[in-house]
Every structure is written in structure tokens, then in C-alpha cells.
Amino acid sequence: MNKEKRIEILTRLRDNNPQPTTELLFDSPFELLISVLLSAQATDVSVNKATRPLYAVANTPQAILDLGVDGVKSYIKTIGLFNTKAENVIKTCRMLVELHNSEVPEDRAALEALPGVGRKTANVVLNTAFGWPTIAVDTHIFRVCNRTKFAPGKNVDEVEQKLLRVVPAEFKVDCHHWFILHGRYTCIARKPRCGSCIIEDLCEFSEKVYPED
Numbered sequence: 001m002n003k004e005k006r007i008e009i010l011t012r013l014r015d016n017n018p019q020p021t022t023e024l025l026f027d028s029p030f031e032l033l034i035s036v037l038l039s040a041q042a043t044d045v046s047v048n049k050a051t052r053p054l055y056a057v058a059n060t061p062q063a064i065l066d067l068g069v070d071g072v073k074s075y076i077k078t079i080g081l082f083n084t085k086a087e088n089v090i091k092t093c094r095m096l097v098e099l100h101n102s103e104v105p106e107d108r109a110a111l112e113a114l115p116g117v118g119r120k121t122a123n124v125v126l127n128t129a130f131g132w133p134t135i136a137v138d139t140h141i142f143r144v145c146n147r148t149k150f151a152p153g154k155n156v157d158e159v160e161q162k163l164l165r166v167v168p169a170e171f172k173v174d175c176h177h178w179f180i181l182h183g184r185y186t187c188i189a190r191k192p193r194c195g196s197c198i199i200e201d202l203c204e205f206s207e208k209v210y211p212e213d
């Protein structure tokens, strides 16, 4: 895909949604960190359902630490992999209290050192809580970038590196959210909605799906 098409795609996505953000509900970098950690292989809706009551009683590292693993589990048991996630939440809170003065560090290495926090979660937190021009690549972004040929790659790391190279600076901060939302609601996995896609004429996918198909 050439540069002009990429810029046109980003411009249309921006015109359609000038201030995109995550669908996870959060009121602080700490809440965002915990919600992203919980969202692995779970929908944002299911995470929000669990975290609203949790954050109402505990929304600081120390308060969640005081709940203990079983206390956390009681709030998140509707989310997949909740046993492991509860352990990681507690370990992460302990590290935040002991090493980071109960603050979420604005530092990639420090974030990735937290249990349950990988490159994708660190990218989301740096981007969404702190405004860094990072581009976290999840399953939706991976699919959209490969189908459209915007930034093809064999794995999420390749796609991320390509995006960082080809997305102009003015679009970098919001690119992650535009592509996630596009993948979640239009370029969906099983049957993309090409007939109502605002970048259909620019997309280079060879197997587009239209309503009559």
C-alpha cells in the first residue's frame, strides 16, 4: 500500500472519530492498568462489569492489596483466566507499592516488569494514560493491518514495527484506537462488513464481503 492511501485511510478514520479512546472504563492510570491486565482474552464489556464494583471499593494498589487474592477473585470471577489474573493483580499492586510509591510508572521497562503486563499492555497504558505515540497491536489491529495491506506482518511485533515506521506523527497517538474500533465493529473477524466500510475503496483485501454474499 502506498503512502497516499495510508494517509487517506487515517484521515477518514480521524474524521469519523476525532477523539477515539478505549472502551474500558477508568478514572486513573492505575485503574487503566488493572483493566488492561484483566482484558486479555476478555471483552471490554465484561471487564467493565467486573471493575466498576471493584474500583468502587478499591482503586489504589494498597486497597487492592488489602483485598487479597481471594477478595479480588470475588470481583473478577466472571472474566476468563480469573485465577491467574487475580494473582497477577495482587503481585502487580505489591510491586507498585514497594517500588513505585503506589504510582503507575511512565516507563516501558518498569511496566513490562510488572506481573501479567506484557508489551501490549505497556503500550496501551503509555498511549492511553500518558499520551505516548505507542501503537499496541492486538488481534483486531493485526487483522485489519494485514487485510487492508496497511501494515502487513507475520506477527504482532512485525505489524507494530511497520506501523511505527509508516504512520505519520500526527496520527500516531490515536492510530491504535481507530484500528481497534474498526476491527471490532466493521472489519470483524468472521465476516467483514465491507459494504458499510468507510475505507472500502482504499482497502486492498482480495476477499471483501458484501451484504449479498
Ligand code: SF4
Residues within 6 Å of the ligand: 147, 148, 186, 187, 188, 192, 193, 194, 197, 198, 199, 200, 201, 203, 204, 205, 208, 209
Ligand atoms: S473493506 Fe472489508 S476487509 Fe477492507 S477494511 Fe473494510 S471491512 Fe475490512
